[in-house]
Amino acid sequence: AQSVTQLDSQVPVFEEAPVELRCNYSSSVSVYLFWYVQYPNQGLQLLLKYLSGSTLVKGINGFEAEFNKSQTSFHLRKPSVHISDTAEYFCAVSEGGVGFQKLVFGTGTRLLVSP
Amino acid sequence: GAVVSQHPSWVICKSGTSVKIECRSLDFQATTMFWYRQFPKQSLMLMATSNEGSKATYEQGVEKDKFLINHASLTLSTLTVTSAHPEDSSFYICSARDLAGGRRNEQYFGPGTRLTVT
Numbered sequence: 645a646q647s648v649t650q651l652d653s654q655v656p657v658f659e660e661a662p663v664e665l666r667c668n669y670s671s672s673v674s675v676y677l678f679w680y681v682q683y684p685n686q687g688l689q690l691l692l693k694y695l696s697g698s699t700l701v702k703g704i705n706g707f708e709a710e711f712n713k714s715q716t717s718f719h720l721r722k723p724s725v726h727i728s729d730t731a732e733y734f735c736a737v738s739e740g741g742v743g744f745q746k747l748v749f750g751t752g753t754r755l756l757v758s759p
Numbered sequence: 760g761a762v763v764s765q766h767p768s769w770v771i772c773k774s775g776t777s778v779k780i781e782c783r784s785l786d787f788q789a790t791t792m793f794w795y796r797q798f799p800k801q802s803l804m805l806m807a808t809s810n811e812g813s814k815a816t817y818e819q820g821v822e823k824d825k826f827l828i829n830h831a832s833l834t835l836s837t838l839t840v841t842s843a844h845p846e847d848s849s850f851y852i853c854s855a856r857d858l859a860g861g862r863r864n865e866q867y868f869g870p871g872t873r874l875t876v877t
Contacts, residue, residue: 680868687765687852687868688803734802746793747866749802 646671646737650750657757659727665720665753667709667735677718678736678747679709688734694718705729730757762786763855765869772843772876780838780872782853788833789855793866794826797850809836843876850874 649668657663669675676695680688692703699711709720718735735750762785772778782792790811795803807817807828815828825847827839836855840847850873854866 685850685871685873687763687870688854689868690865693865746805746808748805751802752800754800 646675646739646748648735648737648748648750650735650753652753653751654754654756657725657755659757659759660724662723663721663725663729663755665733665735665755667718667720667750669716669718669735669737671716671737671739673739676738677709677711678738679703679707679718679720680734680736681705682732682734682752684731691720691733725755725757727757727759729755731755761857761865761867763853763867763869765851765853765872767872768870769873770875772874774844774876775842777839777841778843778874780840780851780853780874782836782838782855782869784834784855784857784867787855787857787867789836789857790833791856792830792836793854793856794828794836794838795852795854797852797871799850803852806838811836840874843874845876848874848876 647670678693679691682688691707692701694701694711702708707722732752732754734752736747738747764783766781792809794806797803805818806821807815809815809828809830811830817823830836850871852871854868
């Protein structure tokens with residue numbers, strides 16, 4: 645079974661500063677990895693995903709993430725954040741391969757961007 | 760494309776009544792839909808996997824008689840919270856899996872339904 649750990653429950657940062665949100669996973673098989681963003685009282689929006697191929701994945705809103713198999717990590721980064729990036733960010737994993745497996749979510753990281 | 764809607768977006772009901780939440784895939788077909796529950800400031804917990812034309816698969820600890828799921832068509836799944844109690848108050852989110860080849864491994868999430876039981 646897969647599991648996801650997001651060690652940082654909250655990350656405060658100033659506007660225009662870089663940010664990294666950490667995500668580590670555990671799995672005995674190949675995985676697919678996802679980052680979602682959730683704004684207050686809304687559903688989840690996919691930021692980016694890693695299925696295969698290049699380990700550096702670029703997503704929407706200027707975010708990117710790098711899959712590191714040896715460190716079982718999939719950290720999310722943005723070089724310069726905006727106030728509007730304030731939201732909850734969830735890392736998720738599913739089992740890779742043929743067919744579709746359910747998503748397992750981390751506990752989330754709240755990104756707080758201040759002026 | 761790949762839009763999922765939920766109705767209602769919020770509902771308040773009295774304890775002991777039942778509430779139905781609809782999840783629709785608007786521009787694609789979804790043989791599989793998922794229902795999640797999210798408590799305040801917590802992550803999403805998968806409640807059940809809804810399969811069109813067959814019984815839903817519930818996660819361990821989720822009461823299937825309390826949370827009735829029906830997936831009658833390729834674009835609609837419903838979650839009925841029966842005999843609701845205040846502890847059922849939560850944010851319920853559905854997602855749908857697109858059948859299209861290029862998007863098979865993605866789930867598209869609805870905007871959520873906030874249920875408050877008084």
